[in-house]
Amino acid sequence: MGRIWNFSAGPAAMPEGVLRELGADLLDLEGTGIGILEHSHRQPPFDRVLAGALDCCRRLGEIPETHEILFVPGGATLQFALIPLNLLPDGGVADYPDTDIWTAKAIVEARDAVPSARIAVPFEGKRCAYDHVPSDAECPASTGAAYMHYCSNNTVHGTQYRHPPRCADGGVLINDASSEIFSRPVDWAAHGLVYASAQKNLGVAGMSIIIVRRDLLQRAPRKLPSMFSYAAHAKAGSRINTPPTFAIHALWRMCQWMLREGxxxxxxxxxxxxxxxxxxxxxxxxxxxxxxxxxxxxxxxxxxxxxxxxxxxxxxxxxxxxxxxxxxxxxxxxxxxxxxxxxxxxxxxxxxxxxxxxxxxxxxx
Ligand SMILES: Cc1ncc(COP(=O)(O)O)c(C=O)c1O
The missing domain is CATH 3.90.1150.10 (Aspartate Aminotransferase, domain 1)
Structure with a gap:
């Protein structure tokens, strides 16, 4: 049977050319005689993969040097907990407009991650069956909120912000861009952190890309185990331990494809x-x-x-x-x-x- 049209929400269709490249890379990565799954994550062939992935992401997304790019094992659901752990102080406030099933999950995880904080929900989309995303007037930021977490494209109910919501003065915007990353430009100056799980636009499930302002990493509100800490991932260049090498490699091939296509x-x-x-x-x-x-x-x-x-x-x-x-x-x-x-x-x-x-x-x- 040949390939058929695939509209799956994720894991999702990939370009046939990229799949063929990945197939070839499984047997022999760039003339090394060793496949991508078999290469050490500390040797030059994988150094080149990681450097290539970082470089392609930066060029593709026009990501400024103010922001660090991290590849973190685990999907976007893990980030629902890691974001408050890394950015929300005890007793602090964060805004979470609820626009779909995924933001609802993010709210639950944030409350569990930092129980002493107040997770404010300025827009409760469940009341209108998630049929729209809020206007600025429907989504007032809380005074003193450390950040406003929103989901720019709502994968389940099929709604999308045309422009980001407004965060509190002194706070930052955080965007779950899992289902739209690299499909439109991002205003990086307005965003403290943008994240996406990889299985829609970037290849393989089980890994996320985190694009985070460097100064926020230095202001982490608490000491965390290293695998939970974005600052630790940044310090180790996304290699605290054995990283998901194939997922990083597939992400690189996907970004190369997007760059080639325009x-x-x-x-x-x-x-x-x-x-x-x-x-x-x-x-x-x-x-x-x-x-x-x-x-x-x-x-x-x-x-x-x-x-x-x-x-x-x-x-x-x-x-x-x-x-x-x-x-x-x-x-x-x-x-x-x-x-x-x-x-x-x-x-x-x-x-x-x-x-x-x-x-x-x-x-x-
Ligand atoms: C917008 C959005 N956020 C988060 C997730 C959860 O991603 P994961 O399954 O990688 O944890 C999804 C999955 O479809 C999603 O569409």
Whole structure:
């Protein structure tokens, strides 16, 4: 069987060219006669991989030298705990607008990580079924908050901030960019920390990229075990112990691919082109397909929508899978349909999806 169109939310589709490179690297990394999985993490071949990954990320994201890039084992869920441990003093305050299932989890983890702190929730999206992200007026920062943690693209309900929220004076913005990293430019001056798990735009699950302002590392509010400490990861150059070498290598290959294709500007152009096609198919369906999010903040990346009944939702993704379009079942807590279109998703996949949507409506509408 050949490859089929994959709209999985993550782990997600990767470019075939990158998969072939990785396949070759498994047998022989750049003429060393040893594969990437077999190389020591302290020898020159892996030194080059790590340096290459850092360099490509910096160029791709136009990340200034004010910010350190870390590769930390564990997904974004681990960062939900590590961020408050590293940045929130005992008795301090942090703002967490709740815009989706992932921010709700981040709030629980932050409260467990620093029980003496106040985790304020200036916007409670659950009350409106997570159908929009807040305007600045709906999301007031708490006086004295150390940071405002937000999720720029909400993978489950398919909403996206058009611009970041405002944090308190003297605080910093922290963004969970797991489902949109390197798909549009970031205002680095406004962000103290941006993080993403790797399995959507950067390859392999189980590792996160943390891009953090260097001065924040020096101000860590407490002593932590080394693997929990961003400052320790920075000091050790992301090699406190044996790092996830293959995940770092795959991230490097993904970043090289994005740079070759035209960088973040081109990723952003493609993101808009894909979203236009799907959003048009939804909007032209006379209400057969209903988006979960308000039009003004619909995600350009995760198209989340419903059909008139849950039975039709089920039939839609099952029939689509039979037609070679996979990964469309909505998140288990939200239901409906979700098409995840990360940087690797080709326009032809979206054209196939849109053709399927029209035909499904014709035969079931
Ligand atoms: C926005 C967002 N944050 C966090 C996560 C959790 O990532 P992980 O499973 O790597 O912990 C996800 C996973 O889909 C996500 O989409």
């Amino acid at each position: 960088g973040v500007a081109e990723m952003e152009r493609r993101t808009h082109a894909r979203a236009r096609l799907v959003q048009h198919a939804i909007d032209a369906s006379d209400g057969f397909y209903t988006p979960l999010g308000h039009a003004a903040c619909r995600s350009l990346i995760n198209a989340s929508f419903r059909l008139p009944t849950a039975q039709l939702d089920d039939r839609f993704w099952r029939d689509a899978a039979r037609d070679g379009i996979d990964g469309l079942a909505g998140h288990r807590e939200a239901g409906g349909i979700r098409a995840s279109m990360y940087n690797s998703c080709p326009l032809s996949a979206v054209e196939a999806l849109v053709a399927f949507m029209r035909e499904f409506k014709r035969t079931n509408g």
